[in-house]
Amino acid sequence: MADFIRLDAADNVVTATRSMQAGEAVEGVSTASLIPRGHKIAVAAIARGAAVRKYAQVIGYAAEDIAPGAHVHDHNLEFRNVDADYEFSTDLRPVAPAATPDTFMGYRRKNGTVGTRNYIAVVTSVNCSATAARMIANAFGPEEMAKYPNVDGVVAFVHGTGCGMAGSGDGFEALQRVMWGYAKHPNHAGVLMVGLGCEMNQIDWLLEAWGIEKGPLFQAMNIQDVAGLRRTVELGIEKVRAMLPLANEAVREPCPVSALKVALQCGGSDAMSGITANPALGHACDLLVAQGGTGVLAETPEIYGAEHLLTRRAVDAATGEKLVGLIRWWEDYTARNRGSMDNNPSPGNKKGGLSTILEKSLGAAAKGGTTPLTGVYKYAEAVTKPGFAFMDSPGYDPASVTGQIASGCQLVAFTTGRGSAFGSKPAPCIKIATNSEMYSRMTEDMDVDAGDMLTGVTLEEKGREIYELLLRVASGEASKSEAQGLGDYEFVPWQIGAVM
Incomplete structure (x- = not known):
């Protein structure tokens, strides 16, 4: 292994691949101090304010005069905001299709997507239903799951938001996209959505907005409608338990x-x-x-x-x-x-x-x-x-x-x-x-x-x-x-x- 790497001829720094002591030779210069592995060494004089280059690109500017052989790091390298002159579609490299099509063993879903895993998801709309979701998922231990060898597990997806937020705008829309993406993810055979009921991020709004229909493998409920945490957990366990045999019917098959x-x-x-x-x-x-x-x-x-x-x-x-x-x-x-x-x-x-x-x-x-x-x-x-x-x-x-x-x-x-x-x-x-x-x-x-x-x-x-x-x-x-x-x-x- 070489002691250092120069990534491009236009670079004025190289990267040490091992810790180097002061006085070691690097591209015709001598290291001025200890250089930790992975750190940069100047291989030419770099004047204060001049660009420091790696990958043939600017990675910063010299905060002081940097002598050949000096350690270049955050103590003498400063950042400036990018002011790029953008070009579009000037480096398009055609993709040559593979000569031989490869396959993997996946789960084909009815909507045409393919999964690499076969989970049942318990997805929350708000932090207020997080405990209920975890209790539901934790109810399914190794002994019970052994009866369903084609199911990878029951997983709770809980988060710390869903209320105390605007009902429109970037934040709300991003959370709704996340929930939709997990609700429809090809690695999920079944989904149970759990909410509180009064939160800003309403489950019914999500279902309507994204055209999601309830069915044997897609269920939703709110703690307030079910009448409390204990009953919600019991009902959630019952719903997931009904999904397990259906999810277990999925089998892997060759997929492109x-x-x-x-x-x-x-x-x-x-x-x-x-x-x-x-x-x-x-x-x-x-x-x-x-x-x-x-x-x-x-x-x-x-x-x-x-x-x-x-x-x-x-x-x-x-x-x-x-x-x-x-x-x-x-x-x-x-x-x-x-x-x-x-x-x-x-x-x-x-x-x-x-x-x-x-x-x-x-x-x-x-x-x-x-x-x-x-x-x-x-x-x-x-x-x-x-x-x-x-x-x-x-x-x-x-x-x-x-x-x-x-x-x-x-x-x-x-x-x-x-x-x-x-x-x-x-x-x-x-x-x-x-x-x-x-x-x-x-x-x-x-x-x-x-x-x-x-x-x-x-x-x-x-x-x-x-x-x-x-x-x-x-x-x-x-x-x-x-x-x-x-x-x-x-x-x-x-x-x-x-x-x-």
């Missing part, structure tokens, strides 16, 4: 990969994320798209400074403009709340070598591969066009993944450098480690080691490994996070707007 939507996610990132795991996941996304499938990138604040690369891949100007519109909304949103787009990276990201949101975003965007951007969607909006898509969301992983699942994703691919302990339901999550040291330390949590790309494994080989694992997990193989039971507490709808 074109039916898959995969959430492309990252968390606990480090400097290796944009060098190993994220590009490898991007190649896996390209393989998925070649099969007619869909990869969904999200976390709008974490493409800030890289969005100009995505607009060049937009299938048309209107799609690119939608992405730019999201960036402008986030600039205004953070300003109104007296924040900064550079609030991200987190302390853990910085310890791993990331200095500014621009640097983090350039690495994060690599998860989207190289194919055309076919659509830009609101948070939790149903993704309707195959190919590479973008969904608006915050950078907070649970909220972002909740939106991606609501948009229809049946799988989650999650890269991490620091070691995120994340998992999700009903869409299983695979974890991709950016470095081998963390992978070895957290083998119970990590599904793929992308750190070996630093010692000879190619991008194409690692991307293929990830793609094939996704198909196995889609067919029923448990991911590491799924085997540990993660996902019951990671349902976090994005709360937008005032709490009143």
Whole structure:
């Protein structure tokens, strides 16, 4: 493994792949101090105010004169808001259909969608019904569920909002899209919706707005109508118990990969994320798209400074403009709340070598591969066009993944450098480690080691490994996070707007 990586000839920094002592040789210069693994080293003099470049892109500006061999990090690198000159549809690379169509073993639903899991969901409309939902789901233990081998479990999806909010606008509409997305998700064989009765987020409004009809595998009730918590829990258990034999009738059968939507996610990132795991996941996304499938990138604040690369891949100007519109909304949103787009990276990201949101975003965007951007969607909006898509969301992983699942994703691919302990339901999550040291330390949590790309494994080989694992997990193989039971507490709808 090389001691450092230069990502482009135009870069004036390189990234250390191991901890380096002062006085070590790097591209004709000597390190001036200790350089932690993953951190940047100047390989040329950078004057105060001059651009610092990595990935052949600007990741910030020198806050002081930086000498060759100096450690470049947040102490001498400053952030400035993006002022990009956007181009649209100038980097469109045609997708060559795969020579051989791949399949996975999935659950075909009557509406034409395909599930990778077969859960019964208990979905709440408001925090006031959260306890009832958990009591209902917790009533179904291993002994009873053993009678229904084709059912993956009964899961409560509870949240902390649903009332004390405006009955219209971005926040209300986003919550309704999340509820609809989970109510109609292909990984759910049956759904029970539980409300209080007087909340702003009325279940009946949702059913009417989205054309959802009640039936044996879709039920709804309110605590106030049923006459109390105890009776609601008893009735809910009765309703779910009636669904179980029907849900158990579902069986896996061969399904085309074109039916898959995969959430492309990252968390606990480090400097290796944009060098190993994220590009490898991007190649896996390209393989998925070649099969007619869909990869969904999200976390709008974490493409800030890289969005100009995505607009060049937009299938048309209107799609690119939608992405730019999201960036402008986030600039205004953070300003109104007296924040900064550079609030991200987190302390853990910085310890791993990331200095500014621009640097983090350039690495994060690599998860989207190289194919055309076919659509830009609101948070939790149903993704309707195959190919590479973008969904608006915050950078907070649970909220972002909740939106991606609501948009229809049946799988989650999650890269991490620091070691995120994340998992999700009903869409299983695979974890991709950016470095081998963390992978070895957290083998119970990590599904793929992308750190070996630093010692000879190619991008194409690692991307293929990830793609094939996704198909196995889609067919029923448990991911590491799924085997540990993660996902019951990671349902976090994005709360937008005032709490009143």
